[in-house]
Amino acid sequence: MMLCDGAITTTEQLATELRRYLPNVFVNRNVASEEMLALSDRAAYERDVLPGLPADQVPARDRTRWKRARERAVKRVGFSIGYFSGSITHNDDFQMILPAVARFMRDYPDAHLHVVGELDLPEELAPFSERVMRQSFSPWRRLPQMLSFVDVNLIPLEDTLFNRAKSENKWVEAALVKVPSVASNVGALADSITDGVDGVLCENSADAWYDALARLHDDAQLRVRLGRAAYDECSLHHVTCGTGAPLARFIRERQTPNVAIVFPGLDISGGVLVALKHAAMLHAAGADVTLVAPDVSLGRWNQTDGVRLPVIGCAGAVLRGRFDKMVATMWTTLDTVRFYPNVGRRFYLVQGRETGLYASGDPQRAAVSRTYGHNPEVIYCTISPWCRDWLRDDFGHEARYVPNGIDPALFSPCERDWSGKIRVLIEGDSQSEYKNVDESFAIAAWLDPRRYEVWYLSYRGEPKSWYRVDRFLQAVPHDEVGKIYQQCHILLKTSVLESFSYPPLEMMATGGAAVVLRNGGNAAYLKDEKNALLFDRGEDELAVEHIERLVADAGLRERLREGGLATARAFSWDTLEKDVLALYE
Incomplete structure (x- = not known):
């Protein structure tokens, strides 16, 4: 009993005795059925x-x-x-x-x-x-x-x-x-x-x-x-029908707030990792967090940042529990959140304009766009100024905003020897059009293979036949990715559509250099010539020039290194924790 926060009993005398040991005691009188x-x-x-x-x-x-x-x-x-x-x-x-x-x-x-x-x-x-x-x-x-x-x-x-x-x-x-x-x-x-x-x-x-x-x-x-x-x-x-409300109110007032976060699946990606990080922070702050996903069986658990969270599989299942808050994470999850009846507040964590994931003419583009439409019961949240701007300008939503963060323990700085062969890291799914990996390898083709080694990191896509790849790394666990960055000198990133582009920030956190194509998802933290070198789409020759400048100019490398490490510190999850929790208030 002493391990409990409160007690429920049936008479005032029992309550008097229990209050000698526990501060919160509720009298729920015995009743007839x-x-x-x-x-x-x-x-x-x-x-x-x-x-x-x-x-x-x-x-x-x-x-x-x-x-x-x-x-x-x-x-x-x-x-x-x-x-x-x-x-x-x-x-x-x-x-x-x-x-x-x-x-x-x-x-x-x-x-x-x-x-x-x-x-x-x-x-x-x-x-x-x-x-x-x-x-x-x-x-x-x-x-x-x-x-x-x-x-x-x-x-x-x-x-x-x-x-x-x-x-x-x-x-x-x-x-x-x-x-x-x-x-x-x-x-x-x-x-x-x-x-x-x-x-x-x-x-x-x-x-x-x-x-x-x-x-x-x-x-x-x-x-x-x-x-x-x-x-x-x-x-x-x-009788039972006339006495439930006070007991329910007593329990509810002392209950840990509970949050359901809905995923389209739990295969690791940048967006999934961000939502899982938010889940871990909510849990650490005292919330009872449940993950909901269609592709898991009941009884599964997810381990994130040392936090073990339960997962409910919603495919073919009927959920009846009460959730104080429910969070959609990708466009396919919003209907689950909108139409689940027993929930207090609904949130939509928008991590990108997902219409860009589909080709013109695909009916799913319209389905995605509808999730950004008139949903007054939903609180919109996002992770980049770019998303915040188009949600406001195109759809009329004043979205809550907090940037993504990085875990310094996983992406720690290390020294690099720039006198030998230079390793250039290309990251992204070769099958995804908006990742624009082809342009990265078109740029890499200009580099002298005697001086430059190309590593390719991908979660899903395989190298195309014409890619020049010296080492291919696929589906590397997230807690091992930092070690890959530490072994490379330069990240070459050419995504054209990102809500918050993680790889440049991760490379900067390890002390490496980033040569990056400008997009709305990296504008939040990349500053040309201060913490990275930027170019626009089609400027392949400029990207090659940036890479060769880095190899030749130690002063430039040091300036970008200092700026990159300062940026990474500003975007550490520890720094952003209060802002993340405020998203779901």
Whole structure:
């Protein structure tokens, strides 16, 4: 218990004891089930209404019930009090009121005592044995009908800590069949019953109990009024349908905020890595983060930055859980976020204008564009000024913005020897048009192979037949990529469409040089002649010139190195953490 943040219990006395150890304690009172209420309503109907119906008004399906109800009504004579003891632990409670019960049975010859459960019948009641009806333990579904046979329900409790911690079940069970209760003014009974309104509370003395029984025996209208008020209170506030909201509110107020981040798949790419990094930061900040992806089986876990996050596979599955926040990460995931009903706030992390991924005429271009359209229930977030600008200018969204970051532990600086053969690294998928890898290899073809070695790093695409590749590296784990950069001198990057181009920043973080084609995704941090050398599309000769300048000019290399390392430090994830968390507020 001491490992918990709070506790849920059923009575005020239990709550008092628990608060000695825990600050947050909620009293969720025991209640009757909907089935118990239905059985009780039926028992009351069979007692009060059904026996009085003429035979011609009784449906054929109820004819047997009607006959039995009439037989019970005929047998019901005198005034009945009931003690539904349950376990043998209640013997002492009954012993406490025994003098009052014995006196009442002696003074009122029409009085009958119904006892259900394990109770040793005392010798004091032996003279009235013909008016004492005993039944052993019975299935709980029979309890409403047995309770409906009595006029008054007895609930004695000795005033002990154990009894004060008990709940008011016996009052509720009788109330649901409109039978009034006489109860000890102890614990939950005292907390629940309003004396003279929906029950009678007694101090634990023989005179008090005798007087209560005598008053109820003599006043049938009082019994009806107390029974009806008890029913009204309990059917509304002491059954499951009427009591869930406060408990749910208590749990919700103390619950860790939960976030679902939806992926089109968990194959590693730049966009997936960014979203996983955001997930890890949210988790570290105290959120309960779940990853949702269509291509995984239930029970899978994802390990990111030492954080183990659960993954729910949504393909063919039905999700019903509540999410405080839900985040779409690529255009194909937005519908899942928009149309999932049980969510508080919806976010769309836009990491690029994905219409550019498809050729003209492809119907998916229109589908992508619709995700940037009028979706007022969605909060748009992005990772580059370029995306922020076109989301505002073309689609009217004031998107939240925070740049991508880099992990200095994975991309650390190292010294390079520029006197020998120079390694030029080309990165990107050769099958992706917007990665424009062909232009990189067209530029590399101008370089003297005796002086320059070309390495090619790709997650998916293979080298084309005409590429000049001295070493091909494919699907290198992300935590190993930094070592590849450290072994190369220059990154040659020619993507034409990037929302935030990671490879130049990663090369700069290792102290290497970057020769890069300008695009909207690298304009956020690349400054020509300060931390990189830039060129425009088609300026292949200028790119070659940049590479040869780097090899020849140590001063230029040092200036770019210092500028690149400063940029990498400014874009470290640690520096950006607060801004990332603010995206999802």
